[in-house]
Amino acid sequence: MTTVENAGRQAQAMARRAADHPMLDRLARIGLACRGILYALIGVLAVQIALGHGGKQADKGGAMTTIASLPFGAVLLWVMVVGFAGLALWQASEALFGGLKAKDRVEAAFRTAVYVLIVGSLLTLLLAGRASSDDKKSQDVTGKLLDLPGGQFIVGLIGLGIIGLGVYWMYQGWKKKFRKELDQSRMSPTARKAMDRLGTAGYLARGAIAALAGVFVVQAAITYDPDKAGGIDATLRAFADTPVGPWLLMVVAVGLLLFAGYCFGESRWRRT
Secondary structure, three states: OOHHHHHHHHHHHHHHHHHOOHHHHHHHHHHHHHHHHHHHHHHHHHHHHHOOOOOOOOOHHHHHHHHHOOOOHHHHHHHHHHHHHHHHHHHHHHHHHOOOOHHHHHHHHHHHHHHHHHHHHHHHHHHHOOOOOHHHHHHHHHHHHHOOOOHHHHHHHHHHHHHHHHHHHHHHHHHOHHHHHEOHHHOOHHHHHHHHHHHHHHHHHHHHHHHHHHHHHHHHHHHOOHHHOOOHHHHHHHHHOOOOOHHHHHHHHHHHHHHHHHHHHHHHHEOO
């Protein structure tokens, strides 16, 4: 074995030990609770929009800004930086060393990217004092992709992929596939029943939002108009523009609040 190969194996072994360290488990659980806080605030902001009192963006940026305005908000934001960084490291270790199926590895890699972006948004708010909206980010990225050769095709495929992700999340919720991620041996019957209800409602709401967001991206590709794309806030407001009116948005907002409860339960019972 060459020196380079030996050094590579040693580095891999060290990475595996770090991935199995109890501290990473604790950080990941803190991160899951922080994810619950974000979804709870997005749900509250969406309820306010449904009631006609929505001034802030109902997305991660709006939730972070709300936290920053609280007493000791900066402290909580730094805790969230640590928690989401822990989630990113945990999911990266799952993608690299988890021994998962290819589909699960791809999902773990996707989650890693999402958590890294959230960490970046939190640091931007803490260090630069600003939080950009998901709508603006989505439109900027869509515009850059549309300018590439074959950009409309690329954006259309991404939109279809987001729709597929939304349908997959709804399927997970309806079939309660999230159960496999929980250590049910440590849960009481009451806790299992509660997590079933929270997870079902939460995944259905998340899936509906993602599917509609994907539709907007496909529309942006067809019309060659990046402004058609939108983030969580634009998607939530679109639910209020349906014939059902604000009531549909209220249902989705409550679903996000229930998913927040599921995240808090995950921080205790999630397999890591």
